[in-house]
Structures are given as C-alpha cells and as structure tokens.
Amino acid sequence: MRYALISDIHSNIEAFNSVLESISTSNVDKIAFLGDIIGYGPNPNECMEKLREVTDLVLGGNHDWAVVGKTLADYFNPYAKAAVDWTGEVLLDTHKKFLVQTKASSLLDGFFVAHSTPRYPEEWMYIMTKKDAVDNYPFLERNVSFIGHSHQPVIIEFEDAQDINVYREDKMALDPDKKYIVNIGSVGQPRDGDPRSCWVLFDSVENSVEFMRVPYNIEAVQEKMREFDLPKYLIDRLMYGR
Ligand code: ZN
Numbered sequence: 001m002r003y004a005l006i007s008d009i010h011s012n013i014e015a016f017n018s019v020l021e022s023i024s025t026s027n028v029d030k031i032a033f034l035g036d037i038i039g040y041g042p043n044p045n046e047c048m049e050k051l052r053e054v055t056d057l058v059l060g061g062n063h064d065w066a067v068v069g070k071t072l073a074d075y076f077n078p079y080a081k082a083a084v085d086w087t088g089e090v091l092l093d094t095h096k097k098f099l100v101q102t103k104a105s106s107l108l109d110g111f112f113v114a115h116s117t118p119r120y121p122e123e124w125m126y127i128m129t130k131k132d133a134v135d136n137y138p139f140l141e142r143n144v145s146f147i148g149h150s151h152q153p154v155i156i157e158f159e160d161a162q163d164i165n166v167y168r169e170d171k172m173a174l175d176p177d178k179k180y181i182v183n184i185g186s187v188g189q190p191r192d193g194d195p196r197s198c199w200v201l202f203d204s205v206e207n208s209v210e211f212m213r214v215p216y217n218i219e220a221v222q223e224k225m226r227e228f229d230l231p232k233y234l235i236d237r238l239m240y241g242r
Contacts, residue, residue: 031054
C-alpha cells in the first residue's frame with residue numbers, strides 16, 4: 001500500500017490543492033490527514049470541503065478542537081488566537097459538527113497516527129528534544145508512528161528505549177526491527193525554512209518514507225489574508241517557511 005500522509009493544512013487552499021495534484025501523480029492508495037485543517041489561513045470552508053471529499057482518515061488537531069470548543073485556546077499566542085476566533089465566525093456548522101467528532105490519534109492499518117504525540121495525544125505536546133522523544137518510547141503501539149503539529153519534518157529512529165538517531169533525509173528505508181516517529185511536516189505553513197508545502201509518501205511494502213516538497217502560490221494566500229485582516233505576522237511567515 002502507498003499512503004499519502006498530510007498534516008497542518010491550516011486553511012491554506014492553494015497549498016492543499018498543489019499537494020493534492022502532487023499526490024494524484026504518485027500512485028497513492030489512501031490519503032490520511034493528521035490534523036489542523038483550519039486556523040491561520042483564509043479558506044477554512046474550502047479546505048474542509050475538499051478534505052472531506054478526498055481523505056480516508058481525518059484526525060483533529062489543537063486548532064480544529066479550539067475552534068469548536070473541544071480544547072481550550074488559552075495557551076495560543078495572540079496571532080493564533082486571532083485566527084481561531086476569525087475561523088470560528090466564518091466556519092459552517094456542518095464542518096464544526098464534523099470536527100467535534102474527530103479523534104486526536106488512531107491506528108491506520110499497521111501503523112499509528114496522531115496530531116501531536118503518541119504519549120497523551122490530546123495534550124498537544126511537541127517532540128523537540130531527545131528527552132521528548134525518549135518519553136514517548138513506551139507509548140509506541142506500532143513500529144512506525146506518524147505525527148504532525150510542529151510543522152518540522154524529521155525522522156526519529158529508536159535503537160532502543162534510550163538511544164535515538166535523527167534523520168532529515170528526503171527519502172529513507174525504515175529498518176523493520178526498529179521503531180520510528182516520523183514528523184510529516186506541514187502542507188499549509190511549513191516551519192523548517194523551506195516555504196514549499198510538505199507531504200509524506202509512505203510505502204508499506206518497501207517500508208520507505210519519502211518527503212515530497214511542492215511549491216504553491218504563496219502570494220495569492222497572503223493577498224486573501226490581508227483582505228480578511230488576519231495578523232501580519234501570520235502573513236509574512238508563509239514566504240520564509242518559519
Ligand atoms: Zn499546526
């Protein structure tokens with residue numbers, strides 16, 4: 001099976017459409033979304049509609065849950081909070097109802113998926129340090145776990161509970177005897193210094209992971225964000241991938 005794994009679209013329909021075009025030429029069997037369809041960007045309804053049409057699995061993220069009141073938005077920074085409030089005003093009820101019933105983690109065929117972390121997925125923690133990674137090890141239900149949330153693509157390989165390797169390869173074969181946490185990056189707001197959208201092609205037969213980068217019309221998104229008076233900080237960061 002070949003899976004397209006996508007995350008953190010954040011109401012960016014230009015990025016989403018470019019990624020779907022890339023997926024359509026990659027001979028993919030299933031599409032799974034790992035959360036945060038909304039927040040930050042200008043097209044929440046368009047993204048929701050498209051998402052519900054094309055995906056085989058949809059998880060909820062912290063922004064999705066904040067907009068529908070399923071998680072507190074207290075800890076959001078003022079820019080994220082402003083975007084959450086704006087999204088709550090414009091998002092259609094049918095999409096809110098859909099987001100309320102999403103889960104924060106799931107098993108998909110032989111592997112595990114979550115928006116934030118395998119450990120306590122509803123607490124929206126990040127894996128940024130070796131300690132974060134090691135703390136998650138006891139919670140790995142399958143050999144391979146895919147996550148989003150940080151918007152920074154990376155492969156964490158566990159030799160054992162304490163010993164990890166970190167890879168930032170474009171394509172990598174996974175060792176079936178080791179455990180992995182793979183962060184699949186972000187479609188709509190990359191933060192690894194590369195402004196292009198990111199998605200992951202996971203081939204479960206080859207047991208390989210490939211990070212795909214796709215350019216999209218950033219200026220078109222920025223123009224719409226200005227029109228809707230969304231925070232300048234959120235508009236600017238798209239072109240830097242920060
Ligand atoms: Zn996000």
